[in-house]
Amino acid sequence: MPPRKNELAEWGEAALRELRGPVVGQVRRKLAQWRDPRARLLRKRKRARQNATAGAVSTGGLGAGAYVSFAPHQFGIPVAPGVLETSLDVAAFGLGGVAVAAAFGSFAEWRRYRRLLKTPLPEPAPEPVELPPSGSRAREPMRLLRDAEQSMHQALTQLTVDGFGEAEDARVTANRAATALREVASRLQAVEAALPHVPATEQDELRADAKRLRDELDEGIEGYRYLVAAAGRAVAASGAPEQRHAVQDATDRLAGLATALHELGWASGTAGSADSSRQ
Numbered sequence: 001m002p003p004r005k006n007e008l009a010e011w012g013e014a015a016l017r018e019l020r021g022p023v024v025g026q027v028r029r030k031l032a033q034w035r036d037p038r039a040r041l042l043r044k045r046k047r048a049r050q051n052a053t054a055g056a057v058s059t060g061g062l063g064a065g066a067y068v069s070f071a072p073h074q075f076g077i078p079v080a081p082g083v084l085e086t087s088l089d090v091a092a093f094g095l096g097g098v099a100v101a102a103a104f105g106s107f108a109e110w111r112r113y114r115r116l117l118k119t120p121l122p123e124p125a126p127e128p129v130e131l132p133p134s135g136s137r138a139r140e141p142m143r144l145l146r147d148a149e150q151s152m153h154q155a156l157t158q159l160t161v162d163g164f165g166e167a168e169d170a171r172v173t174a175n176r177a178a179t180a181l182r183e184v185a186s187r188l189q190a191v192e193a194a195l196p197h198v199p200a201t202e203q204d205e206l207r208a209d210a211k212r213l214r215d216e217l218d219e220g221i222e223g224y225r226y227l228v229a230a231a232g233r234a235v236a237a238s239g240a241p242e243q244r245h246a247v248q249d250a251t252d253r254l255a256g257l258a259t260a261l262h263e264l265g266w267a268s269g270t271a272g273s274a275d276s277s278r279q
Helices: 002-035 037-070 083-118 139-161 167-197 200-236 242-278
Strands: none
Touching (some): 139 200
């Protein structure tokens, strides 16, 4: 009986380990989406539209109630002079005042909604991606890239608001470099997965390939973070003109790294295909 309990406990721990990654990743994505400036602006637009619509409906309903209370005879409602007539007059005055206040509130919300519509939507934040397994040499570079992407997005969003013309070029280059780095990380994980299943005579060469791929990752991450630093300095300087050269220089450097990584990946894939055809 005890072994059975131990076995069930091991199964439970294994299930938790399998679920932890997807669950944590999903929570992280939800938080990132909630904090994203683009999502915030969309939520503000939605709230302003809903408030304006609700205010307009309330104004109409209250106004109608005030008119009915003020002139019930127009709707064929007999009202005898006295307390009831006085109460209806008071109700008409109160409902009319609330209707006017609701109208002002609705008008203010419509103006706010139109102002928010004219505000340009920021670029969507990069979605947090699942990291490589903890035992992979690609995990730490990909963690650094994930964090750097978030910082890059915030900096470039602010620079775009400041009218920093180089921000769009930096964004395109950063996205291209991130894609190239993730391709290198995928190749590194594939090499690591193959290592336990190759002959001993081939393992040294395969480990050398893994080290080369990790070096490429480290160099690419350094270039990416260099651009993050340049963008951060430009934000700190409020997009000052003297920072444009630094951002452009970092962008060009990262673009060269992304091109080199892409070409290396293409060359590796071509060499692999040639080896397979010879075999």
